[in-house]
Amino acid sequence: MRIIAASLSFLALTACGTVTRGTTEQVTFLSEPPGAAMRTSFGTGCPVTPCTLEIPRKQEFVTTFSLPGHADVQVPVTTKLSGTGGASMAGNLVAGGLIGAGVDAYHGTAYDHTPNPVIGRMVPFSSPLPARRRRAAPQS
Template sequence: MLKQLLSITTLVLLSIAFTGCATITRGTEEALVVESDPAGADVKLSNGMVGKTPTSFMVKRKTNLVVTVSKAGYQTATINVNSQIAQSGGAAMAGNIIFGGVIGAAVDSSNGATRELKPNPVKVKLNRL
């Protein structure tokens, strides 16, 4: 009886340990890098973050963004950055299904840990007006 209880306890603990694999290994945020030619351009993300190129922002992996790059004397550029399933995120999800079960898969898919932003880095060549 004690051996059976120990086996069940071990299985439960292993299931808990393997839930959220991608969340643990990849995190829910990613550094989005923005570069421009010429450098020193203003950058504004659709989530309200701002900076000057070259720059990077820590953003949620599961969020689509619009990046606007502008500089006086140059045409403004707008780039869509999309959240998509990452190759390594898919592997982590498969590991969840095999080892962590439904709970781990649900956690990773809901918080964006299995996703990545594309394009990243965002490279913009601004055209003179």
């Protein structure tokens, strides 16, 4: 009986998304044009894009891209339930792993960041307005 209980406990814990997917996700940051500085609303960032950071799966944030001669661009990054993460949660429920399901929910392991990659499309500051066309003088 102990062997069966131990086997069920092991099965419940191995179905856990925390084990199979991890509590963090690699998020890639790109800018157009490349070379912008990037910072997140929770404090981390990269001095130059492109770059990739390891972000907690349940962390939503706003990314700000900065590049001299261009307007700053902010891109919100949200989380969504992923197909793989949903399957992990279903595996917990099928295997009877309420503990595993609780751990997954706490760590947000069923979620993925969107968008990923995060792209900051930089807009250059406006150049001076072109010279106005002169109207033709009225003919007399």
